[in-house]
Amino acid sequence: MTEPNVLEMTGLTRLFRKGGGLFGGKSFAAVDDVTFTLPAEPCVSSIVGESGSGKTTLARMLLRLVTPTSGEIRLLGRPVHGQKTERIDDMSFRRQVQPIFQNPFEAFSAYLPVIDYLRATARNLEVAEGARAVDAEVDRALRMVGLSLARVEGKFIRQFSGGELQRISVARALIPRPRLIVADEPVSMVDASLRMSIVNIFKRIKDEEGISFVYITHDLSTAYYLSDRVSIMNKGRIIESGTPADVLDDPAEAYTQELMNAVPRVNDRWPEIDRLKAASVPA
Ligand SMILES: Nc1ncnc2c1ncn2[C@@H]1O[C@H](COP(=O)(O)OP(=O)(O)OP(=O)(O)O)[C@@H](O)[C@H]1O
Numbered sequence: 001m002t003e004p005n006v007l008e009m010t011g012l013t014r015l016f017r018k019g020g021g022l023f024g025g026k027s028f029a030a031v032d033d034v035t036f037t038l039p040a041e042p043c044v045s046s047i048v049g050e051s052g053s054g055k056t057t058l059a060r061m062l063l064r065l066v067t068p069t070s071g072e073i074r075l076l077g078r079p080v081h082g083q084k085t086e087r088i089d090d091m092s093f094r095r096q097v098q099p100i101f102q103n104p105f106e107a108f109s110a111y112l113p114v115i116d117y118l119r120a121t122a123r124n125l126e127v128a129e130g131a132r133a134v135d136a137e138v139d140r141a142l143r144m145v146g147l148s149l150a151r152v153e154g155k156f157i158r159q160f161s162g163g164e165l166q167r168i169s170v171a172r173a174l175i176p177r178p179r180l181i182v183a184d185e186p187v188s189m190v191d192a193s194l195r196m197s198i199v200n201i202f203k204r205i206k207d208e209e210g211i212s213f214v215y216i217t218h219d220l221s222t223a224y225y226l227s228d229r230v231s232i233m234n235k236g237r238i239i240e241s242g243t244p245a246d247v248l249d250d251p252a253e254a255y256t257q258e259l260m261n262a263v264p265r266v267n268d269r270w271p272e273i274d275r276l277k278a279a280s281v282p283a
């Protein structure tokens, strides 16, 4: 039997009312007829587009936080939305798909030591039973991002830097050994050097753990460096997709060309992308 695709979106559409409110305004498509596949083998698929193009709405539908108006999402061959009897069960869904958000400070409680939150994640997702086994899983996840249980134990979020906390939220996502991580602007709040280390962590996780990523960003440099596939989103639609070289070196669409024109280039090279390639993963 062939392995199912990790993700299949077909004709995915989400309407909202303009101007918000229940009765206000006409409706418009924040996501408009998007069809998109992630194959069975691990891959990083980036979605790039300017503010308001529908990226977060798409991510929230993938995470089952927003209901599609029409169209379908399948995860590992099973519907994500729809009747409870037909769709993927909640526990499998929560274990197979994990989110990483833009602001890591919002991902954790300010009143709970961060390690307790990670332990609770492992217990709630039934990753391990018993304190020792739970700690072993949490430590495994933290080591994948260059940290360890011993380094995190007893600390609250305010005792970590933004970059460390984002690495911890990557570790949190790794606890259930998911097949897919949906990362919505995960590096837009961290500075350039940390951005490189987090992007390199994603690359290593894909290669070593076989986890696929939907990587949502404004940032063409990291999308170019990290992705197997890039999709350009404009006004709710995917207007162009392919390998980074196909899409970004030689855009077919004027909109993509405009996005690329905004990336600094020196002698026909992108210094930012070259720096990403040179940066190493923290030990
Ligand atoms: N709950 C909602 N109700 C009404 N309109 C919404 C809602 N959520 C999003 N929108 C609208 O849908 C459009 C797409 O928003 P979305 O947040 O998906 O864009 P985005 O590409 O993630 O933007 P950004 O890059 O700024 O994060 C915007 O016009 C937004 O105002």
Ligand SMILES: [Mg+2]
Binding pocket: 055, 056, 057
């Ligand atoms: Mg967004």
